[in-house]
Amino acid sequence: MARPARGLLDKRLVFVTGKGGVGKSTVAIALALAAARAGKRTILCEVAAQEHLSEVFETNEIGFHEVEVGDNLWAISIDPEDSMREYVLLQLKVKPMRDLLFKSRIFTYLAAATPGLKELVTIGKIWELALDERKSADAQPYDLVIVDAPATGHGVGFLQTPRTFAEVAKVGPIRQQAEVLDAFIRDPERTGVAIVALPEEMPVNETASLERDLAGQVGLTVDRIYCNGLYPERFADDEIERVEATLPEAGGGARAALRAARTEHRRAHDQRLQLARLEENCEAPVSSLPFLFEPELELEEIEMLIEELAL
Amino acid sequence: MSSVAELLADKEICVCAGSGGVGKTTTAAAIAAGMAARGKRVAVLTIDPAKRLADSLGLPELGNTERQVDPALFADAGIEANGGELWAMMLDSKQTFDEVVREHAPDAETRERILNNRIYQQLSSALAGSQEYMAMEKLYEIHAEGRYDLLVLDTPPSRNALDFLDAPSRLLQFIEGRALQMFMKPTGFGMRVFGRGASVMFSILRRITGVDLLEDLAEFFQAFSGMVGGFRERARKVNDLLSNDRTSFMLVCAPQGAPIREAVYFHRKLKQAGMPFGGVIVNRVEYGDEREERSSAAELGDLLGDSELGARVSANYEDFLALAARDRDNIARLGHRLGTDAVIEVPYLDHDVHDLAGLAEVNRYLFADSASERAAIAAAV
Numbered sequence: 001m002a003r004p005a006r007g008l009l010d011k012r013l014v015f016v017t018g019k020g021g022v023g024k025s026t027v028a029i030a031l032a033l034a035a036a037r038a039g040k041r042t043i044l045c046e047v048a049a050q051e052h053l054s055e056v057f058e059t060n061e062i063g064f065h066e067v068e069v070g071d072n073l074w075a076i077s078i079d080p081e082d083s084m085r086e087y088v089l090l091q092l093k094v095k096p097m098r099d100l101l102f103k104s105r106i107f108t109y110l111a112a113a114t115p116g117l118k119e120l121v122t123i124g125k126i127w128e129l130a131l132d133e134r135k136s137a138d139a140q141p142y143d144l145v146i147v148d149a150p151a152t153g154h155g156v157g158f159l160q161t162p163r164t165f166a167e168v169a170k171v172g173p174i175r176q177q178a179e180v181l182d183a184f185i186r187d188p189e190r191t192g193v194a195i196v197a198l199p200e201e202m203p204v205n206e207t208a209s210l211e212r213d214l215a216g217q218v219g220l221t222v223d224r225i226y227c228n229g230l231y232p233e234r235f236a237d238d239e240i241e242r243v244e245a246t247l248p249e250a251g252g253g254a255r256a257a258l259r260a261a262r263t264e265h266r267r268a269h270d271q272r273l274q275l276a277r278l279e280e281n282c283e284a285p286v287s288s289l290p291f292l293f294e295p296e297l298e299l300e301e302i303e304m305l306i307e308e309l310a311l
Numbered sequence: 312m313s314s315v316a317e318l319l320a321d322k323e324i325c326v327c328a329g330s331g332g333v334g335k336t337t338t339a340a341a342i343a344a345g346m347a348a349r350g351k352r353v354a355v356l357t358i359d360p361a362k363r364l365a366d367s368l369g370l371p372e373l374g375n376t377e378r379q380v381d382p383a384l385f386a387d388a389g390i391e392a393n394g395g396e397l398w399a400m401m402l403d404s405k406q407t408f409d410e411v412v413r414e415h416a417p418d419a420e421t422r423e424r425i426l427n428n429r430i431y432q433q434l435s436s437a438l439a440g441s442q443e444y445m446a447m448e449k450l451y452e453i454h455a456e457g458r459y460d461l462l463v464l465d466t467p468p469s470r471n472a473l474d475f476l477d478a479p480s481r482l483l484q485f486i487e488g489r490a491l492q493m494f495m496k497p498t499g500f501g502m503r504v505f506g507r508g509a510s511v512m513f514s515i516l517r518r519i520t521g522v523d524l525l526e527d528l529a530e531f532f533q534a535f536s537g538m539v540g541g542f543r544e545r546a547r548k549v550n551d552l553l554s555n556d557r558t559s560f561m562l563v564c565a566p567q568g569a570p571i572r573e574a575v576y577f578h579r580k581l582k583q584a585g586m587p588f589g590g591v592i593v594n595r596v597e598y599g600d601e602r603e604e605r606s607s608a609a610e611l612g613d614l615l616g617d618s619e620l621g622a623r624v625s626a627n628y629e630d631f632l633a634l635a636a637r638d639r640d641n642i643a644r645l646g647h648r649l650g651t652d653a654v655i656e657v658p659y660l661d662h663d664v665h666d667l668a669g670l671a672e673v674n675r676y677l678f679a680d681s682a683s684e685r686a687a688i689a690a691a692v
Binding site for chain 1: 330567605625634637663
């Protein structure tokens with residue numbers, strides 16, 4: 001069925017999506033680190049002031065400009081208002097015209113009030129980063145753009161915006177622009193999509209429906225699903241039977257340790273059932289990423305995931 | 312000292328707020344079930360199409376109207392209802408938006424123009440804050456009907472957990488965009504106000520958007536502008552309802568660094584907005600019983616009659632203790648920053664919660680009288 005797609009790192013643009021709290025940013029960072037190590041000039045984009053990247057890379061300089069955060073690795077935080085200005089600058093070459101527009105209340109209203117326009121210009125900026133010939137002055141092209149996409153609430157919202165605009169606007173520059181964006185993100189040679197999920201009931205259901213909606217409503221094929229936070233199977237069933245048999249006679253610290261073993265085993269077991277459901281209910285290949293018994297995931301811990309990305 | 316029952320004793324509305332992925336929907340359902348078990352008529356409004364949760368509540372699906380959970384299911388899950396009732400509904404924000412338009416439209420023609428406008432049809436769900444606003448709208452409507460003792464609202468999984476607080480005012484700002492409306496009629500009143508500037512602006516905008524999109528937008532804004540009065544009045548009422556002392560905001564978070572930071576930020580915003588903060592619920596807390604003396608790997612090996620297994624059990628426990636220590640520190644910091652002792656911890660249960668029995672399990676912690684009682688329950692499992 002699905003033809004052998006190019007690997008994620010061979011694309012120009014990769015959206016990392018999924019619902020909130022599943023570790024989307026962690027996976028996006030790991031992918032970007034992997035690409036940069038493989039020698040690709042890579043940029044990592046976060047959307048709408050999450051400040052997550054600034055924390056991980058321990059810098060407060062990540063804003064609406066490209067900042068070098070490592071070898072071959074850049075980062076940018078995409079702000080819709082800045083994107084809007086940039087878009088207008090590119091559309092209107094005449095300076096007095098732009099000044100007039102930016103000063104006008106009307107423009108502010110239109111920009112703030114038009115549904116979906118913020119998402120459209122945000123995707124526009126992401127696309128600009130992925131071009132061979134960048135539109136911004138003096139900007140260098142990237143081999144790969146990795147986007148830590150907004151958490152999906154319901155449905156596909158963000159990624160569907162260009163298509164919706166292409167349909168709503170019958171003619172004119174916005175329609176042209178929306179069509180260009182839509183075509184770019186639907187081209188599997190250039191654009192990839194990874195969904196991050198957790199091996200739990202609801203996230204599995206939501207991932208399966210997100211994959212279906214991306215295909216049905218946007219025409220996007222998901223390249224890979226990362227099942228994040230999978231507990232290792234540290235104990236065999238018969239070992240846990242022995243642990244449970246010993247529990248009643250154990251007191252104090254021993255009891256707490258035995259319970260922790262039982263907990264680990266139960267979670268690892270339940271998660272594998274959910275992982276199987278994920279594989280069964282989704283079309284895209286599923287790779288699992290281990291749960292890291294680390295209090296906080298900083299750069300050093302995220303690097304531990306690179307090997308597991310199945311690239 | 313704090314239990315959810317105590318925090319909500321004389322409340323009519325409980326808003327569960329927090330960032331995505333922290334178990335908000337489950338917490339809202341658990342609070343509602345727990346209060347119903349204490350004899351209240353409770354309705355939970357969720358925005359999450361949690362199919363299995365609907366199943367477990369015995370509801371084929373949750374729709375835009377409330378449905379009652381079969382009392383027999385409570386008995387099956389070992390919960391006494393004590394005359395209470397649990398109702399649930401899933402908010403359909405597009406449908407609610409349509410209802411709001413029907414209600415506020417000044418006449419049939421305006422109503423049809425909005426409902427048939429392509430921008431409205433395609434993009435209104437993307438309208439900033441519309442889902443949040445619709446949640447508030449529905450909450451207001453059901454509260455006004457007065458059929459329940461308590462309403463529990465599960466807020467939308469917005470990127471920014473605060474969105475719903477200023478959703479009414481943002482929506483208002485949007486439809487009050489009169490300047491836009493005037494300019495959209497470049498030959499009429501707008502021209503007199505903006506003069507030549509407006510027609511120049513119009514041509515510039517046309518250059519970057521395209522004329523038909525502008526026309527659709529113009530119609531969209533014009534149609535909405537007729538509803539400003541109704542919206543403004545409603546937004547004010549919703550705000551009054553949320554800020555009065557019969558409403559309580561419960562923050563829901565998880566014990567990792569990022570969700571804790573978000574809870575602190577959110578609490579500050581609540582205070583600034585003059586909204587009544589009730590307490591904070593921290594889900595999935597890893598408990599390590601540090602009051603107990605640590606057993607060595609050798610002791611565990613002796614106990615299990617297998618030294619190699621004993622070593623692995625010991626190493627595994629060290630990992631869990633590290634997570635427990637992080638959670639304990641983060642939660643202490645949270646209580647301190649919020650200046651509250653209304654911090655309710657729910658342990659990371661061994662199994663996923665997705666039915667009434669699971670909710671009852673969560674409620675043993677939510678409704679326990681004190682932190683020490685919660686710790687005792689956790690230790691006894």
